[in-house]
Amino acid sequence: MTSPLLPTYARAELSFEKGEGPWLFGRDGERYLDFGAGIAVNALGHAHPHLVQALTEQASKVWHTSNLFQIPEGERLAKRLVENTFADVVFFSNSGAEANEAAIKMARKYHAVNGHPERFRIVTFEGAFHGRTLATIAAGGQAKYLEGFGPKVEGFDQVPVEDLDALKAVIGPETAALMIEPIQGEGGIRTVSNAFLRELRNLCDSHGLLLIFDEIQTGVGRTGKLFAYEWTGVTPDIMAVAKGIGGGFPMGACLATAEAAKGMTVGTHGTTFGGNPLAMAVGNAVLDVILEPGFLKEVERKGLLLKQRLAELKDRHPGVIADVRGHGLMMGLRIVVPNTEFIAAARAEKLLVIGAGDNVARLLPPLIISDAEIGEAVKRIEAACAAIEAGQQSARLGAAQ
Numbered sequence: 001m002t003s004p005l006l007p008t009y010a011r012a013e014l015s016f017e018k019g020e021g022p023w024l025f026g027r028d029g030e031r032y033l034d035f036g037a038g039i040a041v042n043a044l045g046h047a048h049p050h051l052v053q054a055l056t057e058q059a060s061k062v063w064h065t066s067n068l069f070q071i072p073e074g075e076r077l078a079k080r081l082v083e084n085t086f087a088d089v090v091f092f093s094n095s096g097a098e099a100n101e102a103a104i105k106m107a108r109k110y111h112a113v114n115g116h117p118e119r120f121r122i123v124t125f126e127g128a129f130h131g132r133t134l135a136t137i138a139a140g141g142q143a144k145y146l147e148g149f150g151p152k153v154e155g156f157d158q159v160p161v162e163d164l165d166a167l168k169a170v171i172g173p174e175t176a177a178l179m180i181e182p183i184q185g186e187g188g189i190r191t192v193s194n195a196f197l198r199e200l201r202n203l204c205d206s207h208g209l210l211l212i213f214d215e216i217q218t219g220v221g222r223t224g225k226l227f228a229y230e231w232t233g234v235t236p237d238i239m240a241v242a243k244g245i246g247g248g249f250p251m252g253a254c255l256a257t258a259e260a261a262k263g264m265t266v267g268t269h270g271t272t273f274g275g276n277p278l279a280m281a282v283g284n285a286v287l288d289v290i291l292e293p294g295f296l297k298e299v300e301r302k303g304l305l306l307k308q309r310l311a312e313l314k315d316r317h318p319g320v321i322a323d324v325r326g327h328g329l330m331m332g333l334r335i336v337v338p339n340t341e342f343i344a345a346a347r348a349e350k351l352l353v354i355g356a357g358d359n360v361a362r363l364l365p366p367l368i369i370s371d372a373e374i375g376e377a378v379k380r381i382e383a384a385c386a387a388i389e390a391g392q393q394s395a396r397l398g399a400a401q
């Protein structure tokens, strides 16, 4: 039967009935260990009791009022985000791309109200992913996402990561901001060096540019800090957040200093759904858990455990795993064979992992993953490696005959 859904996704032949913590129960009767977490979204796993309670309680009170009225749950969530970050103000959106759109508009408006409307260009970095709206595909700069959608939105320049000379060469009188993911997610779990991020901060300071961090994937505890910038010694002016912040409820946020946000006055930006009471209730509940004393330390410890176990696997299976990379519970395996083959082999072992650029398979388990479940995932990855090696061996034997 053909699907009435727009066929923009190559979906696996698999659907799920329910979830519990890091486990998903497939309609095929199998239980899957979820090391994708909905692409780093289900930060607290599936059906977390505290989130279920927050959502259902709010659902019986009020779902939506519009941003024409006060939303106390949103005030509270914004206050908590501000207290725990560099930021002074927060704009809530429905998605990551919209959080980035807010960041881009804010950076341009900042210069406009400073008397420099000609400063609208934003420098981004090769391998970036910032979303699928017209502006964010231009920001990401990937030909495969731009092709066929008309002229690329004007005002984005792209240089290679870690190439300081190229960056300096592209900054000009029209430049407004630099925009970067501290660890590229879709690009293949590629960590940007702290030294390079420091150079970005210095360049921003010396040229009067704003520094935008896209922490949509790295944020909300994923790397073992609330936000990845805390590892880097560098503070952005504007930060886009989404994915984990809603634990599976669609929401995003654009955080900024008061200075960077000074152009965003009444009427300059808006959203119908962003920051609605349902999203805010769940966002607060996610923070309740992640800000519990010791929670992030545990993420850090479990990240190190996972990394160590993956490094052992790489040593045992060099024909399948070429490289282990990432930070905290945002790990990537660069795969020797096509990563799609590895992802299918893992799925045959009832382990869900996600592809990324650079032939990487991403491991993004829920942050509540236990040591035993990490051990279980490692066992299943090992089995997937063995299955691929067995296939390679029989292919070699077949070729020799």
Ligand SMILES: *Cc1c(COP(=O)(O)O)cnc(C)c1O
Binding pocket: 095, 096, 097, 098, 100, 129, 130, 131, 132, 181, 185, 186, 214, 215, 216, 217, 242, 243
């Ligand atoms: C997922 C992602 C986005 C886009 O978020 P959507 O919610 O899909 O719009 C943008 N930037 C980064 C770094 C992401 O990982």
